Amino acid sequence: MDKPGNIYRNQIDFIMVNKRFKNSCTSVKTYPGADIGSNHVPLVGVFAVRLKNVNKKRVSLYDLRKxxxxxxxxxxxxxxxxxxxxSEEKDIETEMTNLGQAVESVKKELLKPDGRKKKSWMTEEILNLMEExxxxxxxxxxxxxxxxIIRGKIREAKDKEMTMKCEEIEFFQSKYDEFNVGT
Incomplete structure (x- = not known):
């Protein structure tokens, strides 16, 4: 506020910010000449806030290799x-829902992924050795x-998986099935 007879302008520009966001305030400016119906001065601040990345819900994967x-x-x-x-339904809609439910139940029962396995070549024997x-x-x-011993078993398992993949690729190529070669 201006004091009568003085040319000094005293201005208080404190901002109350939560401790967590205090370093996100990049710049703050006052605009004393703004025409507002108050003796207050508008204060404009720029805040750069990084919010948490919300992870999407993971879709349950099924082990189709089984x-x-x-x-x-x-x-x-x-x-x-x-x-x-x-199901002896004549309606196509209900037949389709029954088929979908049957496939889902099979996926849940038989194609559940092994929670401990991280790699496709991992065998139960290697996992037991790792536990030991x-x-x-x-x-x-x-x-x-x-x-x-574990290193040797891993090497063997990787080689075995690679030869199986190669044999599968050769099989599909011999049948001129280029679509399934990469799967």
Whole structure:
């Protein structure tokens, strides 16, 4: 405010900001000549706030590689066929919903992914060795011995998976099926 007879302008421009956002205030300016119906001065601030990235809900994935196993494949087809034949609906809409429900139930029962496996080549034997290695963490010589075994098994499993992929690609190429070569 102006004091009568003085040319000094005293201006108070404090901003109350939460402690969490105090460093997000990049610049603040006052506009004393603004024509507002008050003796206050407008204050304009620029704030750069980074908000939290909200993660999308993960869609549950199914392990479709289990369908390559003959036992699982037969079980899945048998369950889907029995559920389809059980419903004697003439309406196409209800038949489609029944088919969708049958497929979903098969996916939930038979194609659940193994929670511990991170890689496709990982076998149960390797996982058991890793657990044994974790138990022997204090015993350095035993830990190293198990680590060497694990490395060898991993190498074998990766080679085996690679040869299976190559054989599958060669099979599809021999049938001139370029669509399924990359899958």
């Amino acid at each position: 369908l390559q196993e003959q036992v699982t494949k037969e079980k899945a087809t048998r369950t889907i066929n029995t559920k389809i034949q059980a 290695r974790r138990i022997n963490k204090g015993n350095e010589s035993e830990y190293r011995r198990i680590q060497k």
